[in-house]
Amino acid sequence: MSDYLPLHEAVIPELPNYYRGKVRENYDLPDGRRILISTDRLSAxxxxxxxxPLKGQVLTQTARYWFERTADICPNHVLEYPDPNVVVGRRLEILPVEMVVRGYLAGTTGTSILTLYKQGRREMYGLTLPEGLSDNEALPQPILTPTSKAFDGGHDEPLSARQIVEGGLLTQAQWDTVSAYALALFARGQALSLERGLILADTKYEFGTDAQGRIVLADEIHTPDSSRYWFAASYPERFAAGGKPESFDKDFVRNWVVARCDPYTQDLPPIPQELIDQTSAVYVRAFETITGTPFAYPLRGEDPAARIRRNLARYF
Incomplete structure (x- = not known):
């Protein structure tokens, strides 16, 4: 993978209203369109x-695969793809609730249902989970576990539907729409993933409203970074043994860093190229497994920033 140059950034001065995200470069055009460029930055x-290398292209093209296969369920923000790393979409007013859908008792964060369940909680997100569930076990049916950063100083806060509506984050009509969309998108994702030998265990969706107030799917959908995928063939045996399900392990770099320093307070040591290459290969494998199509590699040695600039010249 070292033959492919990474995209550290894609700053194009001729494009207006630049905003730098953790992994994306964003530009807002005067006519209501937004250009989103997925870089290869790994944020942790x-x-x-x-x-x-190739991470940004993998995420953009994986999301494209799913946007195209779910467009009949709900509208999405996509207008066109002028480059493998770029989507041009409608600019939306993002709703302040992230819709997380879970089909299994899994997760590692403080707001995940597995963490809360192991703490002894059965009432969460306005739902009641049954007793006797094991780590990574399938739930009786997929559930919505929405979160918002609106209430707690920027930290994800688990919420119930009632809290969301009574707190004014969404109207009842908006909640009814986004919850129905999220469950339908997840059902489609699980069904198509299983055809590819994968279990879509959980995922997250972001929605926004367009200029007409219509609710639209934004950001990305069912990518390896926004979703938890497990390999279906090995899941039963691993679950029976109490083991961790087999997944796309992309954490080579994170794990290596944590083993050598406190990344929150210390400088990071130089990261070996071998680990970067391994992570890149996992992303490509994820794309090909999820979509069932070969990955379209760029030209070896091509500067992705220069290519993106050429492909976006008509927007200057």
Missing amino acids: FDRAIAAI
Whole structure:
């Protein structure tokens, strides 16, 4: 993978209203369109720790695969793809609730249902989970576990539907729409993933409203970074043994860093190229497994920033 140059950034001065995200460069055009460029930055520990060649293209093209296969369920923000790393979409007013859908008792964060369940909680997100569930076990049916950063100083806060509506984050009509969309998108994702030998265990969706107030799917959908995928063939045996399900392990770099320093307070040591290459290969494998199509590699040695600039010249 070292033959492919990473995209550290894509700053194009001729494009207006630049905003730098953790892994994306964003530009807002005067006519209501937004250009989103997925870089290869790997964000962890509240900073960019590396650039993984091909990562941005994998995420953009994986999301494209799913946007195209779910467009009959709900509208999405996509207008066109002028480059493998770029989507041009409608500019939306993002709704302040992230819709997380879970089909299994899994997760590692403080707001995940597995963490809460192991703490003894059965009432969460306005739902009641049954007793006797094991780690990574399938739930009786997929559930919505929405979160918002609106209530707690920027930290994800688990919420119930009632809290969301009574707190004014969404109207009842908006909640009814986004919850129905999220469950339908997840059902489609699980069905198509299983055809590819994968279990879509959980995922997250972001929605926004367009200029007409219509609710539109934004950001990305069912990518390896926004979703938890497990391999279906090995899941039963691993679950029966109490083991961790087999997944796309993309954490080579994160794990290596944590083993050598406190990444929140110390400088990072130089990251070996071998780890970066391994991570890049996992992203490509994820794309090909999820979509069932070969990855379209760029030209070896091509500067992705220069290519993106050429492909976006008509927007200057």
